[in-house]
Amino acid sequence: SKTAIVIGSGIAGLAASVRLSNLGYRVSVYEANAYPGGKLSEIQLGDYRFDAGPSLFTLPEEVDELFRLSGKKPSDHFQYLKLPVLCHYFWEDGTRLRAFADPEKFAKEVEKKLGEPSQCILDALQHADYMYRHLAPLFMHRSLHRWSTWFNQWALASYLRMGKLGIFGTMDGANRKHFKNPKLVQLFNRYATYNGSDPYQTPATLNIIPHLEYNIGAFFPKKGMHEITLSIYRLAVELGVEFHFNQKVEKILVEKGKAIGVKVGGEEQSADLVVNNMDMVNAYKHLLSDQKQPKYLLKQPKSSSALIFYWGIKKNFPELDLHNILFSDNYKEEFNHIFQLGTIYSDPTVYINITSVYKQDDAPSGSMNWFTMINTPNNKGQDWETLIAEARAYIIQKINRVLGTDLEPLIEVEEILDPRTIESKTSSSQGALYGNSSNNRYAAFLRHANYSSDIDRLYFCGGSVHPGGGIPLSLLSAKIMTDMIKETETRG
Ligand code: FAD
Known part of the structure; x- marks a missing residue:
């Protein structure tokens, strides 16, 4: 054969x-x-389990399809749930907002907390849906390197709409047109980081990303992100694939x-x-x-990289969900540091992912497994030892300010992943998370x-x-x- x-x-x-x-x-x-999975692996630290890399799961049907294709019922082999809340957002001035997956509910929350008319949100999400319908068939599902991609009805319909699809402006520019409240602009600018880009440079077409979360959904595999790797690996073995x-x-x-x-x-x-x-x-x-x-x-140019602290935290924080963001007070400066200066900003946006919220056996009872991450420049040979020590202090100070806690004594176990180790563990050029930047x-x-x-x-x-x-x-x-x-x- x-x-x-x-x-x-x-x-x-x-x-x-x-x-x-x-x-x-x-x-x-x-x-x-x-082990299989590359960036999508897991680590165990004492009684705590962590997904090592990706934490956000969208378009699960792309996993399901592999089972269906092989004549199997996906849910017999891989199970996941749809998240009711996409993310908890926190700002330094005490503003807190829950991004509900239901667009109507989210729009109401935004109106209540940020004073932005809910219709603005619904319009923006509808626009994202419109862009997705026109761009996804062209950019996500086909080769851009074959003529047939460019000469079909989808492509032609999309060319006619290039201006409206945001090819010519930046994500930040488009979001400032959509929204008045700078916090909301920041929230929507954050989607540029989903492929390691800079919202002040990336084209507004990337505003299709929120569509994935709000109009289709964000999901969590019942056994954790690593189960994505394991379930496909098991399927491959069953089909007779030989692994070395x-x-x-x-x-x-x-x-x-x-x-x-x-x-x-x-x-x-x-x-x-x-x-x-x-x-x-x-x-x-x-x-x-x-x-x-x-x-x-x-x-x-490559995408941004990341610095992650896997922390076992011996306390329960009920205000935290699976995905949490503690926003920087100066987002523009943060991206300037990442993409222009090639260093770490003193007030970084801190992302905390806690799988034990949904998968309780990932942490001992009364404790939580915090995957605490900031976006960083990719590896150009910076003095990472110094940058990591500084960043650790900035992150802990920020968490202390925003959550009103004293974190250091609560950290029971710790491991660190940085641009150099991302590079060495997966052969990823410059430790970029997403290949090229956009x-x-x-x-x-x-x-x-x-x-x-x-x-x-x-x-x-x-x-x-x-x-x-x-x-x-x-x-x-x-x-x-x-x-x-x-x-x-x-x-x-
Ligand atoms: P990789 O995971 O890059 O794996 C490549 C594999 O090839 C590795 O196992 C490596 O060992 C192997 N290999 C390399 N060279 C050789 C060789 N010479 N011989 C044999 N084997 C070799 N994506 C999301 O969708 N959501 C997220 O929330 C998200 N967050 C992320 C957070 C972090 C910290 C990281 C690192 C990534 C994140 N990503 C996220 C991105 C996502 O993980 C990657 O885009 C995706 O996993 C890349 O898969 P890949 O198939 O390119 O292979």
């Missing part, structure tokens, strides 16, 4: 292995780490313009096609160093395609290639890629 090698078992590599199995391939996955852990691929073997296999552990393994799920920049640097380099694509309107077109235009039978998936980072887009990259393989096969 036909054979395929997948390099990396990130979420897209796992999805690719399932999809290729369903196309009749015998699939081998080589993974550098001892602790096996770092050294080279993609190319002969006469065709990928013919990989070199791993000093040995050559051949296959009919090769799928690369490793970060694209590092794949060219390490696995394809003797091949033609797509220089322009390789030098595109800080200009051409970014969508400057991601690597899901195939190689120079090397036959070499394909790409994952957060560093089209359509971009984050769990749903990474999963979609595997789908676009396998659709292409299928199409090539039928064409013969």
